[in-house]
């Protein structure tokens with residue numbers, strides 16, 4: 001029986017404390033690797049809440065952009081963390097300028113610190129959770145039950161991002177998108193605080209040759225196997 005059903009049943013019977021705390025699943029990886037889609041699928045399969053942690057950095061980036069703040073100034077970036085309210089339908093959140101600012105400001109230790117508790121609280125909730133980002137398995141939830149590190153070649157990721165942008169009627173050119181992805185990879189991987197890298201115990205999933213359905217079913221299988229091994 002899936003965990004979500006077990007939990008619902010136990011709650012119905014007033015046995016909430018008799019079942020094990022829900023699993024924490026960490027999904028990390030670079031831009032457009034497919035980690036968001038995979039994390040959503042894992043969350044719905046296991047009946048867990050999902051947090052897209054990149055969105056937090058994007059909200060901060062959008063605040064800063066709208067105020068005309070300077071992404072090169074850590075203090076201004078930190079001030080942009082004060083208000084994390086956002087409109088989920090705001091197209092600008094996923095725009096290229098905001099993506100670039102998010103990548104820049106996410107290198108600031110004070111910005112990462114300001115967003116840390118919200119992510120750790122989410123990961124620590126009783127029923128378990130799925131979080132996707134860059135440092136979930138290494139910093140936010142180092143004790144996660146399952147850690148996936150999702151990758152794909154930069155070229156494949158640039159093509160995916162291009163399709164995503166044109167699907168939203170945004171014009172973009174392959175060469176520019178590729179350069180942006182390569183630049184973001186370098187910034188995310190080389191920063192001093194919480195760089196993008198797989199945790200030592202992460203399961204690697206290369207999606208370069210997989211369509212979304214194949215990537216999801218492989219991720220589900222890896223997570224099921226890891227969770228089954230962890231059962232007492």
Ligand code: CDP
Pocket residue numbers: 030031032033036053054055057058099102103104106107132133134135136184188
């Ligand atoms: O969807 P995509 O992978 O392009 O980006 P995202 O996951 O929405 O993250 C936006 C930016 O936030 C990334 O370029 C990272 O620099 C940063 N980020 C981070 O530093 N740590 C996280 N846990 C999540 C995102």
